[in-house]
Amino acid sequence: MPELTYLEAITDGLREEMRHDESVFCLGQDIGNFGGAFKVTEGLAAEFGRDRVWDTPLAESAIVGAAVGAAVEGMRPIAEMQFSDFIACGFDQLVNVAAKMHYRQGLAVPMVMRLPSGGGFSGGPFHSQNPEAWFLQAPGLKVVAPSTPEDAKGLMASAVRDPNPVLYMEHKHLYRRLRGEVADGRYETPLSQVRVAREGSELTVIAYGAMVHTALEATEDLDGAGIEVVDLRTLCPLDTEGILASVRKTSKVVVLHEATRSCGIGAEVCALIAEEAFEDLDGPVVRVTAPDVPIPFSPPLERAVLPQVDQVRDACRELLGY
Amino acid sequence: MPELTYLEAITDGLREEMRHDESVFCLGQDIGNFGGAFKVTEGLAAEFGRDRVWDTPLAESAIVGAAVGAAVEGMRPIAEMQFSDFIACGFDQLVNVAAKMHYRQGLAVPMVMRLPSGGGFSGGPFHSQNPEAWFLQAPGLKVVAPSTPEDAKGLMASAVRDPNPVLYMEHKHLYRRLRGEVADGRYETPLSQVRVAREGSELTVIAYGAMVHTALEATEDLDGAGIEVVDLRTLCPLDTEGILASVRKTSKVVVLHEATRSCGIGAEVCALIAEEAFEDLDGPVVRVTAPDVPIPFSPPLERAVLPQVDQVRDACRELLGY
Amino acid sequence: MATPTARPAQLEPRERDTAAQLTVEDRRELLRYMLLMRATEERALGLYRQGKVPGSHYDGRGQEAVSVGSAFALSPRDRACILHRDLGAHLIRGVTPGRVLAQMMGRVGGVTNGRDGNMHFGDPGLGCVGMVSMLPDMAPVACGLALAFQMRREPRVAMTWFGDGSTANGQWHEAMNVAGVRRLPIVFILENNQYAYSTPNELEFAVDPVERAATYGFAGVKVDGNDVEAVFQAAAEACDRARVGGGPTLIQAETMRMHGHGAHDDMSYVPPELFEHWAARDPIETFEKRLGEEGLETESLHKAVAETLERETEWALACPMPDPATAAEGVFATEDPVLGDGHAPWSRWSGRAATDA
């Protein structure tokens, strides 16, 4: 199997889906000629034409809205926000039009919304956000957040084939820093199934996206403790059974994410556990997240805000000793 | 003290603030001549002129953005969304411009965003939403949600005087259904302080907005149990001490809200409790919320989706018996 | 002044259909649909007053010529995103009055089976995508429909309606601009009914929005929105143009909302003279008078419509309320979308294969 970067795996996923089905097309800013701000769509315009890789005007609502319209008319659009932060500009079309379409009128909206997200490279307050939790408060949207090249490709395939609007959170900091084996050809990674990134029995760290790697690094050799790392992969709908199974096994949980704290995915996971696995718990459910602040630009500030390996380690140690 | 409806109390609050400070003004759709879709601003244009009660075009981003600009220039704008649902159309200005302004450049944004929210009257998927939780994932915004006429007026005063953008969730279903004594003249209800709506020692129900009344009704005489009802009043920043104090006292918690479940305010409150008060808990932290669906129009469907008194009662009974 | 549009037409221009021709039967149909719209809305208002319609009630009284005249130009495989003032367009696409009444009452059998209410619907089986409340969110969505046609080289048209108020909104602009840049096969119907809720035109825009079309690179046409044939003519031309790759058209139909924004609204903000001016130009009366002067019989239409309404109301009232146990179902789709084709009563379409639109 070839080794691809996380970014190449996404590109590969896009290419496979576009080859597989003529109705799949991409739209977004600078994705055609330029190949996208991060070069994720590089080569696609050359292979599939500028019509199927549309360089749109700077108009997020029109991008999302056009994707919705094309999707209900039988196409399978993959829309890109140049940075996930800009989804705030197309927010209404997502949460009010796309999300509610099927519930209201039984009409499916098979579209993918690519959201390059996350920080760690001095992107500052407007190029570092992790907006995924908003969409759990907008029933009707699915959200995936791959952490490996393999899943990046497989979840892209599943997202494209799913008849619902799927937000695809691709973590920018993983784009070129992470490599892994990726199978040739099409394959689908099932939605709403956690991946146990490492088995363990003494404590569970639940994470997704780039933080899966922070979790793995932090717990690789933590005083010899057997720490399980659960990669959520799909954030909505959550794999509640997969989460609870690990909690029941280990009885101690640290929930880790890069997004800010209040009402984040971590809050939902903690609430789920506090409600459904109370009796299995041997300690408080601990969150390690960014605090409730905009993500600052300057490296020392950004480092202070984004969860670091040491923090995860400290949280695990404290909970292990509980 | 005069008895006012919840709606009249809001109007009274607006009037007092406008009389008190010339820099306070209102902007929004149909708020002048017509007095607003719900008549909350009735009489204000007559008293203060159409310039200070501006009938804007149908342009939510411009409304929020203009409020931000006027606020930093020393005015104290109170902007209205005709329904809170429409905040999705001005979302970006709130979460990216208003919220981050002070952190980024030390510039305060003293504005109030009025958001008539909530369901219960067959408003359907676009006139019934409770979007408050989104804003906890956008650090820099404050959120209040009064449940009584007294607090409606006092929190309006505090919101207007606060140097930050404050989202003021006013529950439409309380507008004319709820009356209460409201003091004449200006007074401020402090932000970030819960109100214990009823004292009790066996179980705590935490709620806000209209659901405070559902909580009170459900637990008024529940098999003689002493049930405490905590009204959050401010949703951001949360009064964590106020919440935890009640939990420590009762050891059992039901969190109730009308908004949908995943990543709602309830998730945050549960996570807070699971983390900070684990040792005080005598049972799972239970959420009673709308399920993750758009709010349907038809009365039997809407009733099935919005939390009802019976559900709260059942949840409390079950937890009491734990 | 206008620089050439940026994107060449996607379709080879083909012979234009000869100028839209209405047969006598077509003209009677236009009247019939206007009568049916008004009768259905009157009935719905009656049901609302009886407490059978939950929530609020909105209608398009006075605007019948806009919705009927424009939708009548559509072919079966065209698609429509219809506004809350445009019941006539739904009726033309094939939604029965009974389903509309059931919709308003929140019943099973209504177009959304109680999930949504009011005019927030569209029958996907009839080529419609139901509006959301946020205005004018369907404009970008209609661009997406048109984009699909353009990409697949299909001679089809998307039509969408919005009010004067909506032209102030950013999504309106984004849709117009994108449609202009890509020369999408789309027809925008701007219903200027003088008010956005209580807000008069002069607080909404400084210049008539139809002027903007040229600055987006396409035609803007202003028509008398109370003249159903004038609206039809403009819409038919716009559809023809769109179908052959000529790009979008913005049609601004001047009309007046003769009821309040909703049933709760007494329109006290409308000066009586303005109201009287428009009352004297009722689109149905005007058109019926014209037909009468040409010797067409129209009385029987009234009777037929009244009978239809009786039957349809009965049907609607027999519809059950939805089962609360189903309230949480259907948030996510398990199957791909299938938009069906709509009715197309204009004689031009009869006898043609639906695919040959």
Place this chain on the structure above:
Amino acid sequence: MATPTARPAQLEPRERDTAAQLTVEDRRELLRYMLLMRATEERALGLYRQGKVPGSHYDGRGQEAVSVGSAFALSPRDRACILHRDLGAHLIRGVTPGRVLAQMMGRVGGVTNGRDGNMHFGDPGLGCVGMVSMLPDMAPVACGLALAFQMRREPRVAMTWFGDGSTANGQWHEAMNVAGVRRLPIVFILENNQYAYSTPNELEFAVDPVERAATYGFAGVKVDGNDVEAVFQAAAEACDRARVGGGPTLIQAETMRMHGHGAHDDMSYVPPELFEHWAARDPIETFEKRLGEEGLETESLHKAVAETLERETEWALACPMPDPATAAEGVFATEDPVLGDGHAPWSRWSGRAATDA
């Protein structure tokens, strides 16, 4: 064509200032600011290449005449929301190059003290509200500033800048429309630098956006964006008009971005002929040549600017990185906002009280 604007001017029209007059010293200042902008950006790029600037790097190479010419028209108490291509406007308002360099390097002493980076700043103490990344979000905000002036009957102006790409966005439209309806005292500077990132004009709009101004009810003016005096003249007229209640102006300055969108962008999408065309029209060289032909000495400005840059760079490099312990502070304000007044180097403003703008 244009119907009269909806809202009468808020201010009593007063005697217009005589047509904007530039003294010899003013013209030297225009050149000096352009040189200072270019020198500062070149230095910043150098620091970026040395790895001292984290994240990305954006500049306004080739657009100096737009930002300098327009901002030079502002009075001290006017307010500005400045774009990422317009360092010159910041310098004119009084931000020192050292603070800009410290800003780019994420240091204390930078305008945002490391909280934000790149060109995402504005010194509130100098009457600026810093841009956010979302484009063109400052357009509605600038409307709010202008609204405050209008409500308080103050003869002040808000100025804001945006690119050609931004004109496709809904917020642009909402701001323009609202400004037109309320006749706000605002000046919009549209910098058409031919591209939005890699996207050329013809994929952004079908018709030159300056044409739209008339449909919003105000003046649209197209100027040579590489001629600093032409830009200044248009801006000064627009400011004068706005100050006396004459409403907004949209100035479209035609120019070219001579660097990539960011430092990572090699501009391979720009045809070499186009690049050469603009390279031959460098705004600084052109203007300096013109001054030279008129016998003005300019050489000393180069020397002075170079010296300033040395000093300022040294200062910036001596600034410390922020203390990580402060990272979570300041999310919420505890005091009301105070926007201070900016510098206003145009000779018209000297000797006048700031309040008499």
